[in-house]
Amino acid sequence: MENAKPKVSFVLGGPGCGKNTQCDLILEHFNNIKHFSAGDLLRAEIASGSEKAVLIKSIIDEGKIVPNEITCELIKQAMKNAGWEKNEYIIDGYPRNADNYYGWKKEVGDEVEIKQLVFLDTSEEVMMERLGNRMKGSDRSDDNLEAIKKRFVTYKNDTIPTVNLFKEQGKCQIVDASGTKEEV
Secondary structure, eight states, X not given: OTTOOOEEEEEEESTTSOHHHHHHHHHHHOTTEEXXXXXXXXXXXXXXXXXXXXXXXXXXXXXXXXXXXXXXXXXXXXXXXXXXXGOEEEEETOOOSHHHHHHHHHHTGGGSEEEEEXXXXXXXXXXXXXXXXXXTTOOOTTOSHHHHHHHHHHIIIIIHHHHHHHHHTTOEXXXXXXXXXXXX
């Protein structure tokens, strides 16, 4: 395959909707797909102690969205490290706002084929219950009640309009994420 492009499916949903969990389940059935979580890449960058680490941590702790230049760079680098055009990718937690969406198009453009956005849709009550369970054993700096409330506001104000951008293009698959991980 000359000039083969990597294929990307994005996965979005609210905090605690099960993005990472569902991606892990997909990987159990498809060994040719690579999965990257934008949040995991950002947390790894924080743990690396890089010069960007303090900035990233402060933004995440506030429940806000990290600037696209940082997140896009981390995703592209992870894809290149995994073999770029040889793979199909699932990227969860990205693009979380219009800046991410248009920034991806600017930075990556036609280098990548965007297959779809999978939107894991569930109620705030379900997400809060899951986050409450996750907080009990979590070492994530954004798994606290104050940050979670801010993340819900960000989700409603920024992520939902981004989902609508994909709907307008006919590239949005909506999945009811209210059930157990096996049901979803």
